[in-house]
Amino acid sequence: MRIRADLHIHTLVSDGKASPVEVLYTALDKGLDAIAITDHNSFRGAVQAKKYIKNLPEPMVVIIGNEIRTQYGDVLVYCLDEVDIPNTLPELIDRAHENNCLVVPAHPFSIFRSGIGDVIYEYKGWDAIEVFNASASKGANKKAVEAAKILGLPGLASSDAHILEYIGVAYTIIEVNELSDEEILEAIRKGYVKPKPGKPPFNIVAKRFTWAIEKVFRKRTF
Numbered sequence: 001m002r003i004r005a006d007l008h009i010h011t012l013v014s015d016g017k018a019s020p021v022e023v024l025y026t027a028l029d030k031g032l033d034a035i036a037i038t039d040h041n042s043f044r045g046a047v048q049a050k051k052y053i054k055n056l057p058e059p060m061v062v063i064i065g066n067e068i069r070t071q072y073g074d075v076l077v078y079c080l081d082e083v084d085i086p087n088t089l090p091e092l093i094d095r096a097h098e099n100n101c102l103v104v105p106a107h108p109f110s111i112f113r114s115g116i117g118d119v120i121y122e123y124k125g126w127d128a129i130e131v132f133n134a135s136a137s138k139g140a141n142k143k144a145v146e147a148a149k150i151l152g153l154p155g156l157a158s159s160d161a162h163i164l165e166y167i168g169v170a171y172t173i174i175e176v177n178e179l180s181d182e183e184i185l186e187a188i189r190k191g192y193v194k195p196k197p198g199k200p201p202f203n204i205v206a207k208r209f210t211w212a213i214e215k216v217f218r219k220r221t222f
């Protein structure tokens with residue numbers, strides 16, 4: 001079956017505005033089948049959301065995610081459980097793989113969002129690349145698509161939502177046999193994915209900027 005997954009979402013555990021539970025209900029509302037909560041340098045948002053899924057009216061998979069700030073920039077890690085992962089490359093890649101996690105450079109060519117840039121070509125061991133990030137520029141996303149082609153890696157499209165309205169504006173279609181976290185990670189590894197880029201309307205972009213300013217005053221940095 002084909003499922004829709006938004007694999008890059010923040011909550012108030014780091015610098016997102018909404019709680020993990022609010023994120024879950026919004027994701028269901030938007031018709032998503034799976035999400036990865038990827039707070040900055042923390043699996044906590046994802047762990048909280050996962051504990052709650054049994055209370056939801058419909059099935060939803062939560063991937064235990066973390067957007068880790070490495071010495072070069074941001075790298076997404078997708079796991080089945082919370083794992084202690086170092087924030088330096090190449091140690092991050094090794095530890096993630098020892099624990100069956102996936103390693104995916106986030107918005108790799110976005111200068112404003114701490115992409116790892118050309119370092120993407122220096123390391124082996126990426127499982128996929130975020131080829132479309134709804135908050136990154138057109139040029140940055142284009143370079144990410146090229147990198148995925150050159151490296152022969154699957155491409156993911158994600159919202160990088162920090163406010164509820166962004167959830168699901170971009171998502172990835174994943175071909176799986178059943179709706180489970182293990183299946184989803186395995187399907188990404190095998191490249192059974194199709195990125196679905198998309199941007200929110202202007203009023204939502206404006207809301208996101210308002211939150212970007214507000215969060216500084218609320219000291220919700222990471």
Ligand SMILES: [Zn+2]
Binds near residue numbers: 008
């Ligand atoms: Zn992010």
